[in-house]
Amino acid sequence: MKEEILSANRFEKLYRFDEVTSTMDMCEELIKSGVRRGIVVASSQTAGRGRNAKKWSSEANGNLYLSFFDELDTDLIPQRCAVAAYSAVSEFVKSAEPVRIKWPNDIFIGMKKVSGMIAKTALFGEKKFYIGGIGINVFMPHEPGMKFAWEPAALSDYADVKSEDVLNALVKSTDGAFSLKTAEIIEIYKQNISWMIGKKIVFSQDLIHNEDGEISGFSEDFSVIKILTNEGLKELSALSIISLK
Numbered sequence: 018m019k020e021e022i023l024s025a026n027r028f029e030k031l032y033r034f035d036e037v038t039s040t041m042d043m044c045e046e047l048i049k050s051g052v053r054r055g056i057v058v059a060s061s062q063t064a065g066r067g068r069n070a071k072k073w074s075s076e077a078n079g080n081l082y083l084s085f086f087d088e089l090d091t092d093l094i095p096q097r098c099a100v101a102a103y104s105a106v107s108e109f110v111k112s113a114e115p116v117r118i119k120w121p122n123d124i125f126i127g128m129k130k131v132s133g134m135i136a137k138t139a140l141f142g143e144k145k146f147y148i149g150g151i152g153i154n155v156f157m158p159h160e161p162g163m164k165f166a167w168e169p170a171a172l173s174d175y176a177d178v179k180s181e182d183v184l185n186a187l188v189k190s191t192d193g194a195f196s197l198k199t200a201e202i203i204e205i206y207k208q209n210i211s212w213m214i215g216k217k218i219v220f221s222q223d224l225i226h227n228e229d230g231e232i233s234g235f236s237e238d239f240s241v242i243k244i245l246t247n248e249g250l251k252e253l254s255a256l257s258i259i260s261l262k
């Protein structure tokens with residue numbers, strides 16, 4: 018492990034690892050050792066985490082695997098994670114295809130997924146922490162037999178990028194997103210997710226049965242998606258989106 022001081026950054030330190038089970042796991046270990054806040058990055062993960070217990074492809078291929086943690090003193094953790102990743106990706110993509118957030122917290126370039134994230138809160142002793150994890154495809158993942166729910170994109174398809182530059186951008190944007198006021202985060206998130214309203218959606222609540230509908234909107238804090246279906250309006254805080262048209 019290599020430890021670096023982060024100047025003028027709320028997370029204070031960056032912890033670099035060559036290989037870990039997951040950067041989320043390392044955040045938990047650091048918290049248990051008495052560290053209050055920090056950012057963890059690794060070259061590869063042997064058990065990278067995604068949403069809904071999915072595996073996140075995590076080879077040592079130059080892609081970015083980063084997690085961060087702090088004592089819980091803020092709100093809208095998933096939305097802040099999404100804004101952080103959106104801001105970092107936007108620095109490197111200057112094309113006709115828009116960078117945008119797909120609910121709840123994936124980052125797309127056009128309709129291709131370039132980044133995903135996961136967030137949770139956990140109690141350690143008497144203190145509550147949030148832990149966020151962000152993965153960014155700096156380069157295209159190539160794994161034989163690997164199936165992707167969404168066609169993947171990579172920053173290297175749009176710009177001449179280096180992993181370290183993307184890391185620096187994400188460290189900065191994460192600090193920025195978690196320093197913004199609630200109203201500011203909601204406004205940025207709203208601007209970059211409103212494109213989904215009116216889209217036809219195929220989704221699943223149990224990863225077995227698919228349902229059809231049309232997205233009619235979101236709750237005020239964007240923690241709930243509203244979908245018009247043949248059975249009426251459904252307001253859901255968790256689902257898997259199969260397709261959007």
